[in-house]
Amino acid sequence: MENRPLEYDYTVTKMFMLTTIILGIVGMLIGVVLAFQMAYPELNLVLGEGLAEYTNFSRLRPLHTDAVIFGFTLSGIFSTWYYVGQRVLKVSMAESGFLMFIGKLHFWLYLVGVAAVVVSLFLGITTSKEYAEFEWPIDIAIVVVWVLFGISIFGLIGIRREKSLYISIWYYIATFLGIAMLYLFNNMEIPTILGESAAGESGIGAWYHSVSMYAGTNDAMVQWWYGHNAVAFGFTVPIVAMIYYFLPKESGQAIYSYKLSLLSFWGLMFVYLWAGGHHLLYSTVPDWVQTMGSIFSVILILPSWGSAINMLLTMKGEWQQVAASPLIKFMILASTFYMFSTLEGPIQAIKSVNAIAHFTDWIVGHVHDGTLGWVGFMIMAALFHMAPRVFKREIYSKSLMATQFWIQTLGIVLYFTSMWIAGITQGMMWRAHDEFGNLAYSFIDTVTILHPYYTIRGVGGLLYLVGFLMFSYNIYKTMSARPVEESELQSASPMGA
Amino acid sequence: MDIAELQAYGYFALTVILVVFLYTYIYHLYTKRKDADGHDYEDYGNIALKDDIGDAPVSPMSDDKEK
Amino acid sequence: MFHWLEKHPFFFAVGVFLTVAFAGLVTILPNFAQSSRPVIGTAPYSTLELAGRHVYIKNSCNACHSQLVRPFKSETDRYGHYSLSGEYAYDRPFLWGSKRTGPDLMRVGNYRTTDWHENHMKDPSGVVPGSIMPAYRWMFTNAADIDTAFAEQLTVAQFFSVPYNKPVPMRDGSTMVVKMGSSLADANVLALAEAKVIVEDMKDQDVKDAVANGKIPEIVALIAYLNSLK
Numbered sequence: 001m002e003n004r005p006l007e008y009d010y011t012v013t014k015m016f017m018l019t020t021i022i023l024g025i026v027g028m029l030i031g032v033v034l035a036f037q038m039a040y041p042e043l044n045l046v047l048g049e050g051l052a053e054y055t056n057f058s059r060l061r062p063l064h065t066d067a068v069i070f071g072f073t074l075s076g077i078f079s080t081w082y083y084v085g086q087r088v089l090k091v092s093m094a095e096s097g098f099l100m101f102i103g104k105l106h107f108w109l110y111l112v113g114v115a116a117v118v119v120s121l122f123l124g125i126t127t128s129k130e131y132a133e134f135e136w137p138i139d140i141a142i143v144v145v146w147v148l149f150g151i152s153i154f155g156l157i158g159i160r161r162e163k164s165l166y167i168s169i170w171y172y173i174a175t176f177l178g179i180a181m182l183y184l185f186n187n188m189e190i191p192t193i194l195g196e197s198a199a200g201e202s203g204i205g206a207w208y209h210s211v212s213m214y215a216g217t218n219d220a221m222v223q224w225w226y227g228h229n230a231v232a233f234g235f236t237v238p239i240v241a242m243i244y245y246f247l248p249k250e251s252g253q254a255i256y257s258y259k260l261s262l263l264s265f266w267g268l269m270f271v272y273l274w275a276g277g278h279h280l281l282y283s284t285v286p287d288w289v290q291t292m293g294s295i296f297s298v299i300l301i302l303p304s305w306g307s308a309i310n311m312l313l314t315m316k317g318e319w320q321q322v323a324a325s326p327l328i329k330f331m332i333l334a335s336t337f338y339m340f341s342t343l344e345g346p347i348q349a350i351k352s353v354n355a356i357a358h359f360t361d362w363i364v365g366h367v368h369d370g371t372l373g374w375v376g377f378m379i380m381a382a383l384f385h386m387a388p389r390v391f392k393r394e395i396y397s398k399s400l401m402a403t404q405f406w407i408q409t410l411g412i413v414l415y416f417t418s419m420w421i422a423g424i425t426q427g428m429m430w431r432a433h434d435e436f437g438n439l440a441y442s443f444i445d446t447v448t449i450l451h452p453y454y455t456i457r458g459v460g461g462l463l464y465l466v467g468f469l470m471f472s473y474n475i476y477k478t479m480s481a482r483p484v485e486e487s488e489l490q491s492a493s494p495m496g497a
Numbered sequence: 498m499d500i501a502e503l504q505a506y507g508y509f510a511l512t513v514i515l516v517v518f519l520y521t522y523i524y525h526l527y528t529k530r531k532d533a534d535g536h537d538y539e540d541y542g543n544i545a546l547k548d549d550i551g552d553a554p555v556s557p558m559s560d561d562k563e564k
Numbered sequence: 565m566f567h568w569l570e571k572h573p574f575f576f577a578v579g580v581f582l583t584v585a586f587a588g589l590v591t592i593l594p595n596f597a598q599s600s601r602p603v604i605g606t607a608p609y610s611t612l613e614l615a616g617r618h619v620y621i622k623n624s625c626n627a628c629h630s631q632l633v634r635p636f637k638s639e640t641d642r643y644g645h646y647s648l649s650g651e652y653a654y655d656r657p658f659l660w661g662s663k664r665t666g667p668d669l670m671r672v673g674n675y676r677t678t679d680w681h682e683n684h685m686k687d688p689s690g691v692v693p694g695s696i697m698p699a700y701r702w703m704f705t706n707a708a709d710i711d712t713a714f715a716e717q718l719t720v721a722q723f724f725s726v727p728y729n730k731p732v733p734m735r736d737g738s739t740m741v742v743k744m745g746s747s748l749a750d751a752n753v754l755a756l757a758e759a760k761v762i763v764e765d766m767k768d769q770d771v772k773d774a775v776a777n778g779k780i781p782e783i784v785a786l787i788a789y790l791n792s793l794k
Contacts, residue, residue, distance in 0.1 A: 006550055044698035053702045058624040087548040124622035128657050162554040166544040177581050195718030199747030205712030211719050216652025220660055245545050254542030259526045270515055282634040284649035359630055359664035431638040439641050443667045448694040511586060525566050533567030
């Protein structure tokens, strides 16, 4: 012990890397099944009539969103936190037995929570609120997991050697605080076992069932304040944290402008929260909430692009690296998709555009631009960068990585182009009137016409899944690839053929 | 004055305050260029690059004691 | 001030939190009382309807069907009057949905019948050729959870003063009373009475037999709920 130099301890990072990969495969696989179910409804009976209840689109749909959000993405966030956090604060988890314990507890409780979510969603136990489907016992477990994450963040910060907090740490802190607030308020609910009948009975019915504290329009406002900002603090803020660390580190170039990164941070924090109203345009929420949702969504372009441009300019003068390294390709395409979806979102939030786009597949397409292109690519890039360092081995195959990049990029392009066409077609058909002022199409006409686009989307999703399996295989093989020396691990990650 | 009016004034006032705050911050960053410890902001970009446990911190915790 | 914040993570965190929380406070809180007032003609759900609503939620019907008619001619032509905030006063949770893979269901009770739903849930593409909706045949055998629906009625009556067993004003000037059982056994009796009215219009012999034997399949509760959407 005495003579061994202090090293960063990546035990918890590795644990969360494992769940990132496994839950990523599960979530994306379910997504592909869902996509093909919409093109070929017979697939709802893929495991036979007896299991139809569990292979049905309606049961799988929340499982898909929750597996990729709370499984894949959240694991990715945790895993990078336990890596980046130590490094930029220059303190090792090995230095604190307490933080090591918290980290491991964090992982195991998280795993218990994931198992409970999977079982309950298959059984149809859900509150129906998107990305907040869990009933109160699971909500409590999630809060505990989140508090442990918080203890680990502030614990590491408390024993740091680097006095100034790197910009990534700011974003991780914001993730923690933002999600904590949103989740708590949106999931305010009363367990129905508390209800007492006139005859004095209580504890009636399912013990896990609860009823929302908010009704109707209020519930919708709280839900979309949550839903929109869960995207902010789950899909944007922590992913920005990742790219601000991994892109400079991998390319050996410091952030183009640190000052700009600070500005964008505060801009994003302030503006993002107002934009939730754009999910409720033309609904029964007050007009001013809708208008503000629209306006702030457009303003949101500024801080988002502030970050994105900062990332791209970081590569200034070093663009040959993009051509040379597939790992940098992933990150540059991720920031490009970030720019793309943060432009597309505000366009959809404009009231007149939203009138067509809302309730259609264009929204689904928009979400997947962000998640597949930005979140997925960045998390995979982060894992590719971390793998050689946590396993002390070179990445198994560079060519596999490059192939994966192109397959997945093609998948995303197929996905969003087909959903654009599908969404706009459907939106226009719903509102079309004939010369006498009658509706031009019955609803079913607007469904059958989408079949080819649903098929293309399914293929796009499948390509992405294939790429993800290649990624998983590559990481798996990395664990037994050629060992590398510490000195080879400065910036660019070592890669095998 | 009903709640909606209060809301509107509250919203307007706070927006103005935040806008002022943001622009002061921009002005502060680009005129001062250095933070309270005398480090150029852009130096902090190096935190990510020199992040081995043996590397010297850009702004060590012990800075306070030396001053 | 900025220099100081940079060096104090705790106050920095407080700053982030205030910035983030501010929008929520201003946007959401002040409208609570106003939006939750029911419009005339909106009544709370009966035990069977609520059990049906749980079936709707359990099977994520809201993943593909909205319950929100927007104020456009094309939507009012297709689905009926546009939605009013007070119509949702008893919806916990709200079920507006975010995607219309299938049509809106806000007022489906106005133009679809028990018989139609029965056939459609068994074989959607048989009723609407080209439909991509899956069949929900297990609803014809699974039993509806009346107990939990009753527990929810008790909870909302107790915590949110939802007017069960009290007169509720209707559009024609009359009043109606939505009954809630005084005990669990009483609630089951009320639900069964409602179920019997629904199955009169149904054809499935197994479902009819089940209700005759005092059991309520999920499909009966679901149809009761869908018929109540007007």
